[in-house]
Amino acid sequence: MKYVLGIDLGTSAVKVLLVNQNGEIHKETSKSYPLIQEKTGYSEQDPEQWVIQTIAAISELVDHFDGDINDIEGLSFSGQMHGLVLLDDEHQVLRNAILWNDTRTTDQCRHIYDAIGEKKLLEITKNPALEGFTLPKILWVKENEPHKYEQAATFLLPKDYVRYRFTGRLHMECSDAAGTLLLDVASQSWSEELCDIMDIDPKICLPLVKSHELVGTITEELAVDTGLTKETRVFAGGADNACGAIGSGILSEGKTLASIGTSGVVLSYEENSDLDFEGKVHYFNHAKENAYYTMGVTLSAGHSLSWFKEVFAEGKDFEELLAEANQVPIGSNGLLFTPYLAGERTPYADAVIRSSFIGMSDSHKLGDFVRAVLEGITFSLNESIHIFRENGKKIDTIFSVGGGAKSELWMQIQADIFDADIIKLETEQGPGMGAAMLAGVGCGWYESLEACADRFLEKNQVFKPNKESVKKYRRLYEIYRKVYGSTAALNQELKEFRK
Ligand SMILES: Nc1ncnc2c1ncn2[C@@H]1O[C@H](COP(=O)(O)OP(=O)(O)O)[C@@H](O)[C@H]1O
Numbered sequence: 179m180k181y182v183l184g185i186d187l188g189t190s191a192v193k194v195l196l197v198n199q200n201g202e203i204h205k206e207t208s209k210s211y212p213l214i215q216e217k218t219g220y221s222e223q224d225p226e227q228w229v230i231q232t233i234a235a236i237s238e239l240v241d242h243f244d245g246d247i248n249d250i251e252g253l254s255f256s257g258q259m260h261g262l263v264l265l266d267d268e269h270q271v272l273r274n275a276i277l278w279n280d281t282r283t284t285d286q287c288r289h290i291y292d293a294i295g296e297k298k299l300l301e302i303t304k305n306p307a308l309e310g311f312t313l314p315k316i317l318w319v320k321e322n323e324p325h326k327y328e329q330a331a332t333f334l335l336p337k338d339y340v341r342y343r344f345t346g347r348l349h350m351e352c353s354d355a356a357g358t359l360l361l362d363v364a365s366q367s368w369s370e371e372l373c374d375i376m377d378i379d380p381k382i383c384l385p386l387v388k389s390h391e392l393v394g395t396i397t398e399e400l401a402v403d404t405g406l407t408k409e410t411r412v413f414a415g416g417a418d419n420a421c422g423a424i425g426s427g428i429l430s431e432g433k434t435l436a437s438i439g440t441s442g443v444v445l446s447y448e449e450n451s452d453l454d455f456e457g458k459v460h461y462f463n464h465a466k467e468n469a470y471y472t473m474g475v476t477l478s479a480g481h482s483l484s485w486f487k488e489v490f491a492e493g494k495d496f497e498e499l500l501a502e503a504n505q506v507p508i509g510s511n512g513l514l515f516t517p518y519l520a521g522e523r524t525p526y527a528d529a530v531i532r533s534s535f536i537g538m539s540d541s542h543k544l545g546d547f548v549r550a551v552l553e554g555i556t557f558s559l560n561e562s563i564h565i566f567r568e569n570g571k572k573i574d575t576i577f578s579v580g581g582g583a584k585s586e587l588w589m590q591i592q593a594d595i596f597d598a599d600i601i602k603l604e605t606e607q608g609p610g611m612g613a614a615m616l617a618g619v620g621c622g623w624y625e626s627l628e629a630c631a632d633r634f635l636e637k638n639q640v641f642k643p644n645k646e647s648v649k650k651y652r653r654l655y656e657i658y659r660k661v662y663g664s665t666a667a668l669n670q671e672l673k674e675f676r677k
């Protein structure tokens with residue numbers, strides 16, 4: 179039996195799947211790394227930690243592998259999007275990576291609009307200027323750390339950096355490059371016009387490769403560190419949401435994905451690059467060739483639950499917390515939560531907004547708060563579904579992945595709030611499975627991603643919406659939607675008191 183590795187470089191941890199030719203997960207490992215949050219709105223990670231923990235996860239997996247190591251034929255990557263990794267001309271990292279959920283770049287976004295105009299930006303990149311994207315981060319470094327910017331020879335996205343360390347080869351890959359705001363999404367090439375207008379040397383943009391492309395084999399050093407053979411083939415991989423889509427079989431029109439990882443995402447497959455959502459949702463290249471997807475993003479989805487657990491329920495694990503929430507009725511006994519811990523993207527592109535608990539009373543217990551957090555995150559994702567439905571998309575079935583899909587309670591809450599069937603696959607690790615599928619197709623096991631998906635992906639469970647619960651949640655959702663408007667101005671005033 180032959181195997182591949184699917185490596186998902188998430189925000190909370192790197193997760194590695196060892197998958198065989200039938201799509202069965204033979205082994206999996208995970209290693210976490212911290213977020214560095216110097217100030218409110220800042221979010222960074224040390225790229226060296228990604229490399230160290232990826233090597234540690236693979237070598238642990240290899241140590242426990244009882245087969246022939248030569249049978250692990252290839253690997254590929256899925257990665258958290260948008261994060262800026264700057265390298266000097268000797269390929270040394272110049273500063274911590276500035277991540278997708280870092281919102282320090284509001285001024286730079288304004289500058290982009292002033293320089294290009296919203297219409298032109300949408301024409302080229304298909305997306306608005308949002309704080310999380312990479313171009314505003316490059317401009318922030320240029321303005322605030324000019325000495326670092328002057329030394330920068332190139333930039334990379336998180337998984338492209340780890341792949342570079344595995345192979346010694348520098349590339350960027352299209353599905354991730356789409357999230358930089360420097361790519362002409364329709365032609366899948368860097369926009370020289372944008373570089374020119376933003377006064378960025380186009381030489382810092384690396385050659386682009388496709389997700390399934392073979393970029394090389396692992397270096398001798400990495401083979402020693404991981405225990406893999408140096409013949410192990412490395413395929414480019416994709417943005418985590420594009421890989422999550424592949425790993426859930428979102429490979430044709432009409433299919434929808436909900437992912438609850440650190441962020442939350444609702445994603446819809448698009449055949450064409452010429453639809454117009456007026457920038458209300460993100461519009462990126464898929465990791466399947468010549469395909470696209472649209473997507474709404476909740477910045478702090480799983481992150482809100484992890485934050486709550488760390489601050490208010492230290493020592494409890496997720497299962498215990500969710501069991502308490504399961505004792506609480508729909509609506510959390512009148513408690514509502516908005517998941518704006520680090521600002522928001524869809525539908526409110528607002529870096530200043532912060533979270534609220536509305537309706538707290540002295541009768542509320544821990545379980546009420548946990549349920550309110552789960553419901554608030556899911557209401558936020560429902561706002562993206564709302565946009566898709568308003569634009570004529572029929573959404574009656576949704577594939578759900580990410581850490582949040584480990585919980586049956588949360589899957590049922592999704593079914594009831596989204597009013598759609600929620601499908602759980604054999605693994606909740608869609609992005610890692612998508613990366614493994616790119617490697618499997620790259621190794622020639624299957625002639626297409628679709629053929630691979632037919633063999634690899636199996637439904638495990640379907641969560642159906644309950645009519646009574648759907649009705650209750652509709653009423654609550656209307657109340658939830660009023661919270662943003664009622665708290666936006668208050669948060670502007672509170673801004674000066676933040677760290
Ligand atoms: N047992 C669980 N039940 C529900 N949610 C969980 C559970 N375990 C983890 N999570 C959620 O999943 C999130 C991590 O999901 P993951 O997909 O691994 O994220 P990332 O890819 O961003 O690192 C955590 O922030 C947490 O909120």
Ligand SMILES: O=C(CO)[C@@H](O)[C@H](O)COP(=O)(O)O
Binds near residue numbers: 418442
């Ligand atoms: O910024 C986005 C998408 O635009 C995020 O979805 C990141 O790609 C991080 O993903 P997770 O770590 O939450 O999977």
